[in-house]
Amino acid sequence: MKAIGICGSPRQAGNTEILVKRCLGKLEESGIETQFLPVHGKEIKPCIACCGCLKSKDGTCAVKDDDFAEYLDAIKKADIIVVGSPVYFGSATPQMMSILDRAGYVSRMNGNFLSRKLGGPITVARRAGQNFTYAQLLYWFMINDMVVPGSSYWNIAFGRAEGEVENDTEALATIDRFAENLVWLAGKLA
Ligand SMILES: Cc1cc2nc3c(=O)[nH]c(=O)nc-3n(C[C@H](O)[C@H](O)[C@H](O)COP(=O)(O)O)c2cc1C
DSSP: OEEEEEEOOSSTTSHHHHHHHHHHHHHHHTTOEEEEEEOTTOOOOOOOOOOHHHHHOSSSOSOOSSSHHHHHHHHHHOSEEEEEEEOBTTBOOHHHHHHHHHHHHHHHHTTOTTTTOEEEEEEEESSSOHHHHHHHHHHHHHHTTOBOOOOSSOSEEEOSSTTGGGGOHHHHHHHHHHHHHHHHHHHHHO
16 A cells, blocks of 8 residues: 655645645554655646647656656555645645646546545645635546545645644644545555
8 A cells, every 4th residue: 555645835844745744644654655745846847738648548648858757657656645735826836736637637548547546635825725725636536536535624724934834733633634534445445
């Protein structure tokens, strides 16, 4: 059983990273192998609708001149995919959406390899937009035939400066319960 956590913040050691790592830490405690995948310092281009993934049918994205392949490789190997994003003007970051757009399209053109993987989104913002962004990311899971457990609340958090999210104790408890539910669900499906 392998879980990955993609952190869609370009800011290193920020609030999204704290939340994604917290979730992965809980999974790790339950014996699940984890991998943290930040977008910080990476170049991730958007989908260019070339349909190269349909034409080649080799399970790769035709855009090769960036760092996307390492995310796609990890996504394919993972049983659990957690995606975290800060809210930027009411939405997920462009880096996060580029990964999801391209991975989703390659999957759909190559036998739906995302099908029945587990996971879910986490979002954080200073003041507003967490719910919209949570829903935005949830759409990706749902259209790709994936399975998302709930938690004691939506996986959303408040924080602006790096580390501020540590003060949002309800969010931390929500992430912990989300991780517990991922473990529980994975156990039921094993
Ligand atoms: C370009 C940009 C846009 C942002 N837009 C919003 C927003 O729409 N709503 C909000 O509450 N916070 C917004 N924020 C604040 C971030 O969501 C917040 O600082 C968050 O904790 C950043 O997460 P990070 O530490 O993982 O990078 C924005 C920040 C940036 C840099």
